[in-house]
Amino acid sequence: QVQLVESGGGLVQAGGSLRLSCAASGFTFSSYNVAWFRQAPGKERDFVAAITSSGAPTLYADSVKGRFTISRDNAKNTLSLQMSSLKAEDTANYFCAANRFYSGRDPTRYNHWGQGTQVTVSS
DSSP states (O other): OOEEEEEOOEEEETTOOEEEEEEEESSOGGGSEEEEEEEOTTSOOEEEEEEOTTSOOEEEOTTTTTTEEEEEETTTTEEEEEEOSOOGGGOEEEEEEEESSOOSSOGGGOOEEOOOEEEEEEO
């Protein structure tokens, strides 16, 4: 079955860096658009970044533009999110998501989700 498994979360100081990964299985990863979302306690799930099946173009939330980089390796069925200059407000549970035809900001349009990995940024 379709499976997305995130990893790489943890505790980091403000200004630091972290790299998240999402391992995909059970579907043709190279045919799917994929994205990262995040959700802080008591808040809605917010868009972070998205990448099309081919790797371009990419799309970023304004809050992370210039600090985060989304990438994918279709040969390894892996999605990544390189995060730098982390801020306390980046603290959240980060999810990867996939959709065959949609590559935008709306989380309701993604039909495959991982379980999330927690990122905590201490100030």
